[in-house]
Amino acid sequence: xxxxxxxxxxxxxxxxxxxxxxxxxxRAVEHxxxxxxxxxxxxxxxxxxxxxxxxxxxxxxxxxxxxxxxxIDAGDAYVLVMPEYNFSYTAPLKNALDYLxxxxxxxxxxxxxxxxxxxxTRAQQAIKPVLLALKMVPLNExxxxxxxxxLRSEDGTEIExxxxxxxxxxxxxxxxxxxxxxxxxxxxxxxx
Numbered sequence: 263x264x265x266x267x268x269x270x271x272x273x274x275x276x277x278x279x280x281x282x283x284x285x286x287x288x289r290a291v292e293h294x295x296x297x298x299x300x301x302x303x304x305x306x307x308x309x310x311x312x313x314x315x316x317x318x319x320x321x322x323x324x325x326x327x328x329x330x331x332x333x334i335d336a337g338d339a340y341v342l343v344m345p346e347y348n349f350s351y352t353a354p355l356k357n358a359l360d361y362l363x364x365x366x367x368x369x370x371x372x373x374x375x376x377x378x379x380x381x382x383t384r385a386q387q388a389i390k391p392v393l394l395a396l397k398m399v400p401l402n403e404x405x406x407x408x409x410x411x412x413l414r415s416e417d418g419t420e421i422e423x424x425x426x427x428x429x430x431x432x433x434x435x436x437x438x439x440x441x442x443x444x445x446x447x448x449x450x451x452x453x454x
Contacts, residue, residue, distance in 0.1 A: 295436075317360065403430070
């Protein structure tokens with residue numbers, strides 16, 4: 263089975279991104295098309311772009327960059343679980359993407375965004391040019407969660423997904439599975 267990483271992009275204390283990411287992780291495991299792992303950027307705590315060489319060279323010097331490269335290289339597909347901050351995505355997510363280059367190539371990526379009324383739609387649109395520059399394949403299918411704070415449990419550790427969220431998750435996971443398989447030959451052929 264292909265490997266899917268559910269990347270939790272918010273690193274802020276008290277973040278709703280963790281329960282959203284945990285919900286999507288469980289949903290992906292239930293789906294059954296992937297070996298699924300949650301990758302929490304708060305736990306990785308990558309320094310702000312401190313590598314001296316361009317990521318295209320894959321000449322990493324720091325242990326954190328080597329570990330991040332190894333982790334992302336092993337993935338076949340990704341889901342970015344991300345909030346919308348000031349009409350865009352988070353700085354830790356941009357940093358995590360920019361650390362690497364070849365490791366992301368020819369892999370599908372789904373987006374799960376959340377926020378208030380806009381549900382992270384502007385963050386989704388803002389990140390797509392970055393994903394395309396990394397030769398990733400961002401899917402049209404996505405999960406957008408409006409008024410996410412209303413879905414939190416009293417203690418804030420879980421969210422109660424709506425039927426619409428569950429349906430969007432299924433559609434996204436179905437498409438990710440198709441694209442991961444379709445892009446596999448491109449990942450196995452060396453870049454020119």
